[in-house]
Ligand SMILES: Cc1cc2nc3c(=O)[nH]c(=O)nc-3n(C[C@H](O)[C@H](O)[C@H](O)COP(=O)(O)OP(=O)(O)OC[C@H]3O[C@@H](n4cnc5c(N)ncnc54)[C@H](O)[C@@H]3O)c2cc1C
């Protein structure tokens with residue numbers, strides 16, 4: 001039977017038998033809501049009021065791994081896809097039900113079963129919201145250390161499914177570095193646990209084979225995660241370096257000396273300038289910007305959720321959009337440039353940026369942790385940066401960054417008017433290839449859009465680069481063409497240089513077509529995992545570039 | 556054409572030899588992944604097993620018709636990237652062989668036990684056992700940035716090198732620990748390290764094993780980055796440091812000796828040492844002669860002989876279970892003369908307790924049961940609950956079932 005022929009009603013009846021009538025929905029409003037995530041390309045259509053392209057047959061809210069297993073078994077029987085859905089904050093279309101099916105919203109699985117102080121491990125459900133998770137840990141004197149900008153609207157399970165990275169990853173690692181074990185409902189409809197001291201148990205490490213699978217192998221219902229004692233102190237500072245290359249070299253020296261700041265960020269000339277525009281002193285910024293979530297003592301690391309969302313034209317992203325749009329908030333000099341010709345803009349803008357930001361590129365470095373050691377480490381970091389030619393700008397830039405680090409917009413769509421859009425591309429490589437990666441990708445995106453970048457998430461062996469770009473088309477169709485061209489050229493350039501096409505956002509639908517280039521023959525291993533964990537091909541079809549979906553296809 | 560001739564065609568006459576006394580077993584020594592791929596395809600056609608061989612410390616138990624792939628000729632460093640501190644090596648090189656190349660350049664594979672590094676890098680990665688970790692760098696697998704392999708279906712794969720990525724699961728991990736059942740590991744890209752600017756050592760006596768374990772975890776919580784740390788119970792310390800210079804101070808029964816080493820930028824390594832000292836003080840310990848710790852370090856890392864036979868029982872325990880495992884084994888074996896132990900290989904996953912049983916092999920079963928019941932994992936343990944998934948993965952990547960067919964089936 002093809003899932004086209006399966007009515008939502010049939011699915012609802014089957015699901016009600018498992019979770020009862022109140023935790024299943026086939027209402028239009030719900031099916032529309034679960035038709036998309038935060039993938040900007042979908043926002044272009046949404047903005048125009050276009051109907052959702054792909055809706056699930058039903059949405060279900062299970063409360064336990066056992067219920068999830070029963071749901072997966074039902075889906076196997078009906079040959080219907082399963083799409084796990086956490087916060088829906090993914091930016092690659094990972095939670096879009098392209099073949100319909102059952103969307104499993106994990107957000108009713110929220111237990112946090114306590115921290116084992118001896119093991120420094122917390123047992124937590126996959127549906128728990130990131131902010132609540134960190135707050136709960138902070139209350140008990142711990143931190144997991146994963147602070148993505150989306151922490152207010154993403155789930156622990158979503159993090160694990162995408163191998164997310166937080167702002168302090170240089171100290172705490174990406175989420176995959178902090179996992180002791182997972183409970184997973186596989187595509188076979190079985191509940192498995194991957195725990196155990198990994199180095200002691202023979203056979204492959206299943207935890208690492210499930211992390212990052214974006215729902216294509218199973219649903220992560222809970223996890224044992226490593227936590228750290230809450231930091232006793234934080235030291236943040238700004239530095240200026242002459243140019244990107246000098247900054248990259250300085251960061252490499254810090255990391256390879258064995259030092260682990262919590263965060264190091266280096267903004268390229270344009271990013272530095274966009275950050276310092278708006279004409280006010282960072283201090284003034286702090287008070288005047290009502291949207292900036294400023295942490296207050298006793299709140300742990302997290303400020304209260306900023307609301308309302310920043311107005312469309314405010315903030316760095318707004319400025320970037322305005323630039324792409326040829327809008328008003330931008331210096332006259334820049335307006336003089338041919339704004340609909342992004343490559344020209346980038347060239348001209350690059351020159352202007354260099355002039356405006358004559359002092360070079362901004363760098364933010366932050367350390368946190370145990371009192372004694374953090375101070376010693378900070379001194380060594382600053383010494384190393386100075387030796388590499390970076391100029392200390394004091395605490396102010398560091399404080400400004402902390403104050404604004406969650407000031408992201410949760411209401412992107414209003415910004416996407418006039419066919420303009422913004423998005424980000426986060427790639428990574430070894431240090432040896434990093435500048436190559438920077439220039440290649442910047443040039444590739446620069447053909448089509450205004451682009452700026454910062455370097456964050458540094459490791460002893462390499463670093464990630466986070467490109468932000470804004471483009472436009474005269475109508476939605478053209479905007480989508482430009483959007484697709486940016487991603488095609490940017491990711492092709494990445495693969496050519498030998499970088500990875502995603503450092504932390506994941507693959508979803510957006511990068512699925514580039515997975516072959518990323519892994520080449522090793523895709524066979526991914527296909528092998530898929531065959532083993534999801535033999536009927538029902539788990540999140542079309543994502544990660546594997547699994548065309550169950551035999552019967554939907555709508 | 557006979558299998559022997561076909562093999563000779565694939566790897567060259569000089570590099571194939573029948574295994575003595577067996578009618579249908581050969582050893583080949585290929586020089587490149589393409590040759591291995593050729594051998595694998597040939598084995599598929601003839602339905603004989605493919606068994607990788609590293610240094611042969613713990614060779615596969617597979618017998619019967621087979622071709623053994625000796626990795627010894629694939630021992631080259633392909634690319635040393637000093638900018639990124641990465642090295643691309645072939646899997647037949649031993650850890651020691653690599654270290655010999657790195658050390659003159661001020662680089663090192665890291666503070667792993669040299670006993671591990673005598674194996675080939677392919678063998679080290681193919682078998683997951685608890686000895687292969689370092690408190691400073693973690694489990695050996697964590698050093699892997701990418702692997703190259705020839706899969707059971709004859710396909711050659713290279714996982715892409717990146718410091719981290721979010722493009723699906725870490726595919727290299729399917730090969731690590733798979734004991735040659737998924738494919739032959741032909742190469743790896745590994746993280747390496749600069750020689751530390753400074754090293755410090757510290758020795759202390761703690762009132763009990765419990766206090767010693769607590770002190771170590773307290774120091775780790777205060778974020779002390781240790782290069783190595785070991786706890787000896789009193790009996791073990793007396794044997795390991797008999798006739799040592801300086802002499803071991805008198806220790807009463809129940810006390811424990813803790814030796815630790817730190818490494819890194821001078822200020823930080825000194826800070827880490829001081830963190831150990833204050834953790835020891837907090838747990839009621841007293842300092843001992845630093846040279847005891849230096850002696851321990853030289854024994855492990857500089858080839859100075861240890862005047863003691865190896866342990867008889869190795870048990871891994873997560874941080875919260877170390878004390879219980881130690882107590883359980885000591886109590887259970889009390890009737891047969893007891894046990895002495897040291898605790899080592901601390902990392903985020905836990906630590907390994909190395910027991911020597913006074914009752915010898917006769918006491919083993921009792922000790923093993925006690926260790927398991929206390930939550931420990933015996934050396935070589937396996938999580939068999941996931942076997943159906945491993946079988947599924949093997950079936951997909953080794954459709955002919957020729958790769959180390961008997962491995963990971965115990
Ligand atoms: C404003 C903004 C800022 C962001 N900043 C960051 C950042 O700093 N760092 C970062 O890494 N990402 C960031 N992201 C991206 C996104 O928040 C992350 O990808 C996050 O991990 C997704 O979590 P989620 O719960 O929203 O997952 P969803 O979007 O619901 O799902 C993501 C993918 O994982 C699957 N999935 C979700 N839950 C499970 C589960 N329990 N089991 C199996 N599969 C599951 C889904 O099917 C989908 O494929 C940002 C996004 C936005 C909108």
Ligand SMILES: Cc1cc2nc3c(=O)[nH]c(=O)nc-3n(C[C@H](O)[C@H](O)[C@H](O)COP(=O)(O)OP(=O)(O)OC[C@H]3O[C@@H](n4cnc5c(N)ncnc54)[C@H](O)[C@@H]3O)c2cc1C
Nearest residue numbers: 607609610611612613674675677678681684686735740935
């Ligand atoms: C129960 C047990 C516990 C052990 N504990 C420890 C320990 O605590 N510390 C320690 O240092 N060592 C330990 N070992 C030995 C460990 O196996 C070796 O460290 C190392 O893995 C052997 O390397 P080798 O080069 O000698 O490989 P070999 O002994 O030749 O081969 C080991 C296994 O790996 C496979 N293999 C070898 N090379 C490759 C390759 N390139 N690709 C794919 N498969 C390959 C072989 O087919 C064989 O199955 C233990 C072994 C066992 C069985």
